[in-house]
Amino acid sequence: SSTASAAAMAARKVYTTLDDSEWTVSYRFASDPLPRDDDDNNKDANVSSSSSKRRNYSGKVGIKFRSDGYTDTIDTDQVRDIQYAKFWGWDEEISNEDELRYVLFSADVVLPESDNNAGTERFYFQARVEQDERTGGISLADGKVTVKRDIEPPGGFWGVFNGGGILAQFRACGDFVCRPR
Numbered sequence: 001s002s003t004a005s006a007a008a009m010a011a012r013k014v015y016t017t018l019d020d021s022e023w024t025v026s027y028r029f030a031s032d033p034l035p036r037d038d039d040d041n042n043k044d045a046n047v048s049s050s051s052s053k054r055r056n057y058s059g060k061v062g063i064k065f066r067s068d069g070y071t072d073t074i075d076t077d078q079v080r081d082i083q084y085a086k087f088w089g090w091d092e093e094i095s096n097e098d099e100l101r102y103v104l105f106s107a108d109v110v111l112p113e114s115d116n117n118a119g120t121e122r123f124y125f126q127a128r129v130e131q132d133e134r135t136g137g138i139s140l141a142d143g144k145v146t147v148k149r150d151i152e153p154p155g156g157f158w159g160v161f162n163g164g165g166i167l168a169q170f171r172a173c174g175d176f177v178c179r180p181r
Contacts, residue, residue, distance in 0.1 A: 032173065
């Protein structure tokens with residue numbers, strides 16, 4: 001048994017760059033972010049019994065970060081209740097806030113009719129890129145899934161003009177981990 005786990009560890013792919021790397025993304029997210037107690041203008045918090053309708057999705061999807069910045073879906077066998085319509089490009093950047101490296105990518109997800117947000121919704125994925133100083137191997141940590149939501153203006157409108165869709169924020173709705181394939 002310990003020999004089998006050692007063989008599995010030895011067989012695991014090690015990437016030193018994200019270009020042309022393949023990952024299994026194990027995710028758990030909901031189509032709606034959790035309502036905030038301190039946000040009176042949050043439309044999600046004003047939906048009656050939205051927490052009772054809040055639905056979580058979990059599973060695994062295989063993706064490839066191509067060297068040209070696009071992302072391919074390579075395995076959806078363990079995706080349940082939702083469908084990944086498209087993964088968009090990926091980007092690696094250094095955060096101005098903590099000066100750490102992050103990979104960012106997004107996916108259009110088709111949610112079932114039973115969901116509050118049935119239809120196609122874009123979800124955003126962000127994970128910290130860590131590189132082993134000894135081996136150069138890359139790992140992805142602290143994966144967060146967010147969804148973009150419009151911010152309602154105080155009083156429901158912006159003066160003479162309709163400001164719908166002008167202000168938005170990314171709200172956390174789940175987590176994920178990535179393992180090299």
